[in-house]
Amino acid sequence: MFARPTRATGPVRSTRPIRGLAAVAAATALTAVAACSNPSSGTAGAKGAGESAVVGIAYEPESLSPLLGFGKDGNSKIFDGLLSFDAEMKLKPALASALPTISADGLTYTYPLRKGVKFSDGKPFTAKDVVFTYRTILDAKTNNASRSELDAIKDVKAVGDDTVVFTLKYPYAPFAQRTVLPIAPEHIAGRQDVNTGPFTTRPIGTGPYVLTNWSKGEKIQFKANPGYWGGAPKVKKFTMAIIKDDDVRATRLRAGDLDGAILPPNLAAGFKGDKAKKTHAATTYDYRTVTLPTGNKVAGDTAVRQALDIAVDRQTMVDKILEGAGKPAYGPVPTGSEWFAQGTERTHDLTRAKKILDDAGWKPGGDGVRVKNGVRAEFPLWYVSGDKLRQDHALAYASDAKKAGISIKTQAGTWEVIEPRMKQDAVLAGGGAPGDPDFDQYLLLTSSLAGDGFNNMAWYDNPVVDKALQDGRKSADKSVRKAAYDTVQRELVKNPGYTFLTHIDHLYVVDDQWEGLTNQIEPHDHGLASGPWWNVEDWTPKK
Incomplete structure (x- = not known):
């Protein structure tokens, strides 16, 4: 989830203050308009051969560390969880090589891990990183307001480098859905202050994208991870333009400064006659x-x-x-x-x-x-x-x-x-x-x-x-x-x-130049984690 307080239009609760998950963008409409004319902000016009995308969102996170709540519901782009959701919201393996084996009493979940996965800095991913991530979040000293979501965990341990075993206090029925939570690298995040260290704004993960720049209140920029275990994304550069004001977001989309944006119904309706753009509606729990x-x-x-x-x-x-x-x-x-x-x-x-x-x-x-x-x-x-x-x-x-x-x-x-x-x-x-x-x-x-x-x-x-x-x-x-x-x-x-x-129902207006755009059933948040770009790593330019 990517919203402030979220669950992208602000929250009922937050990972605090992530949620704290997320803090509201500090940019004002004036800043957003100025960014529109700023070549360095990255514009939709710089697409090249359809390998770049710029989308407008309303909020930005306070931190990019999953240890503090970032990406806890999946689709963080920089990171992967043990599992992930497909377009039908069914669980599928991610860093795990298969869905977990669950004991008859529902108290033990065993995850085999995918072999050969590396973090974007080239270091190998192992079971120790999973144990580190979950134990750190459960530590009362970690500023993660979503800690209670993992209350069922009694213990998590590594069995060799490629197996992780969770033991629960009680048979928490939806536990497997909680393991879409992103995994952080112990060799980096474990060597600094979890709440204030550089990892919170300059993270390293195993995901399809690598953070290249975060100008708070303006934009978050990514490049494709060439060594991604799932295959290098076709969209090589991906930018989230942080534009709090709905009207400004619509204006920038109409001007060609954005390739896509989340819009309220009355503003999305203004693009119905634009044959170069397509409106995507997502059913939500929002x-x-x-x-x-x-x-x-x-x-x-x-x-x-x-x-x-x-x-x-x-x-x-x-x-x-x-x-x-x-x-x-x-x-x-x-x-x-x-x-x-x-x-x-x-x-x-x-x-x-x-x-x-x-x-x-x-x-x-x-x-x-x-x-x-x-x-x-x-x-x-x-x-x-x-x-x-x-x-x-x-x-x-x-x-x-x-x-x-x-x-x-x-x-x-x-x-x-x-x-x-x-x-x-x-x-x-x-x-x-x-x-x-x-x-x-x-x-x-x-x-x-x-x-x-x-x-x-x-x-x-x-x-x-x-x-x-x-x-x-x-x-x-x-x-x-x-x-x-x-x-x-x-x-x-x-x-x-x-x-x-x-x-x-969330409405997104996106340039009709890519294949592979789909929608999931969405949470309250609709920023980096949701929207047609939830699977941007699977997009391909239209021929």
């Missing part, structure tokens, strides 16, 4: 939600939360804001998922929302804003500057809330401005991870993670949810797990610490 901080006297009130949950008109947001490229969200799990709890859909019902507030003692004041015990029903709602989708969601949410008698003041800012306010102020956040429900829900809702970077941004505290999340995490029985995650979703109806709004 949602937009409003955090309702427990510590806020208004947003933390259960009646206010329940009222907002049904006062919001989700379908209109999908129709008007997303132009149909998405669907209503009633929780972190999309309605089409096998893990969705049927019956937890919430119908837009303003009359009932008003009654909930009336019954709870929130009475309309002279200006229409409700009051209870001298407290006005109002609070601020922050969204990330330059993010049109978040802005539009925030404005629509505030408009719906106003009809129920709740005053919400929308405010724009960078994550650096927003983060210190998250305990008291609402945030138009994003999140979502495909695959196992543990991946997103644990970080989003576990009370012990409240205030841990972008984990549990709402400071949600529900003992029933905490227990269900543990039950779902520690059982290998799918029926037990399904019951646990159904419980979580039903509790969010009773006490919604977040107002989930929409699940979003």
